Amino acid sequence: MTISYLKGTVVEVDRRAGNRVTLVLEVHGVGCEIQVTNSLSQLAEHQLQAGELEIQVFTHLLIRDEQPLLYGFAAAAERDLFRQLVGVSGIGAQLAIALLDTLGLSDLVQAIVTGNIKQLVRTPGVGSKTAERIALELRTKLAQWRNTSGVALPTETSSIPAALREDVEMTLLALGYNNEEIASALGAISQKSELMKRPNAEDWIREAISWLS
Numbered sequence: 001m002t003i004s005y006l007k008g009t010v011v012e013v014d015r016r017a018g019n020r021v022t023l024v025l026e027v028h029g030v031g032c033e034i035q036v037t038n039s040l041s042q043l044a045e046h047q048l049q050a051g052e053l054e055i056q057v058f059t060h061l062l063i064r065d066e067q068p069l070l071y072g073f074a075a076a077a078e079r080d081l082f083r084q085l086v087g088v089s090g091i092g093a094q095l096a097i098a099l100l101d102t103l104g105l106s107d108l109v110q111a112i113v114t115g116n117i118k119q120l121v122r123t124p125g126v127g128s129k130t131a132e133r134i135a136l137e138l139r140t141k142l143a144q145w146r147n148t149s150g151v152a153l154p155t156e157t158s159s160i161p162a163a164l165r166e167d168v169e170m171t172l173l174a175l176g177y178n179n180e181e182i183a184s185a186l187g188a189i190s191q192k193s194e195l196m197k198r199p200n201a202e203d204w205i206r207e208a209i210s211w212l213s
Contacts, residue, residue, distance in 0.1 A: 002061065003059045003060075003061050003070070004058070004059065005056055005057060005058045005059055005076075006025060006027050006032060006034075006056070006057050006059055007027070007054065007055070007056045007057075008025045008026050008027035008028070008032070008054070008055070008057075009025065009026045009027075009053045009054055009055075010023065010024075010025060010044045010047055010048055010053045010054075010055050011024040011025065011026050011031060012024040013045050013048065015041070019098075020035055020094075021035065021036050021037075021038065021041040022034065022035055022036070023035075023036045023040065023041065023044055023057070023072055025055070025057060025072075032070060034057060034059065034070040034071065034072035035069065035070070035071050035072065035093075036057070036071070036072040036073070037072070037073055037074065037078060037097060037100050037101055038100075038101045038178075039073075039074045039075075039078065039100075039101075039104075039105075040057065040072055040073055040074040040078075043055070043074050057072040057073070057074075058072065058073045058074070058076045058078065058079040059071065059072050059073070059079065060073075060079055060082060060083060062086075062093060069093070071093060071097070073100075075105070077105060077149045077150065077151050078100060078105055080145070081100065081105065081108065081109065081142075082096050082097070082100065084138055084141065084142065084145070085099060085100075085134070085138075087137075088133060088134055088137045088138065089133065089137075090130060090133065091130070091134065094125075095123075095125055095126065095130075098123050098124060098125060098126070099120070099123050099126065099134075101178070102122055102123040102124070102178065102179060103119065103120075103122070103123065103179045104178065104183075105151060106151055107119070107179050107183055108120075109142050109146055109151055111135075112134060112135050112138050112139060113139055113142050113143045113146065115135040115139060116135075117131045117132060117135065119179075120134060120135070122173070122179065160186060160190055160196075161199055164199050164201055164204060165186065167201040167204075167205075168182075168186065168201055168204045168205055168208060169182055169186075171201070171205050172185070172205065172208060172212075175209070177212060181212060182208070185208040185211045185212050186208065188211050189204065189207045189208055189211055192207070195207055
């Protein structure tokens with residue numbers, strides 16, 4: 001059986017189980033426990049706060065030790081990428097979720113398509129050999145899939161000097177920002193011509209934090 005998506009009422013977002021986030025979704029009187037990505041948990045929490053409780057969750061069902069496990073995603077593209085990842089030898093559901101949570105959809109696809117091992121190994125539990133295997137097995141598939149799935153290219157930051165970009169990224173990661181937030185911030189502040197004339201990491205970090213705030 002394939003469950004493409006569920007539409008129901010958000011009951012609870014549970015972050016107590018380590019790094020795993022569980023969404024309880026009531027569908028026609030049945031409470032479904034779904035392990036979800038950060039993007040979906042944030043959407044669900046926002047809707048809880050706003051009092052808008054109905055949500056659509058794109059799902060993937062796995063059977064492990066005869067126990068059905070549901071994984072949930074904010075968008076069909078996220079779910080489809082998850083399915084591609086768990087098809088790679090040695091990549092389980094938890095690691096696939098971690099990759100999506102760490103890099104975000106567009107940056108993860110870009111890292112795989114371009115073979116950016118340095119970007120992929122930022123994910124906890126992903127070493128260089130695992131990253132190389134992911135890129136090797138999925139590079140061509142995802143290059144074609146991206147063209148038909150509507151996944152946007154990550155924000156362009158190539159005009160930023162590599163050493164400067166790396167300093168800023170590492171500092172912001174240490175401060176708790178994720179790669180998707182950092183890429184958005186860098187894309188925005190790199191449009192400031194005055195800042196581009198000042199290749200000073202402290203200035204860029206300050207501007208990025210200001211933008212993110």
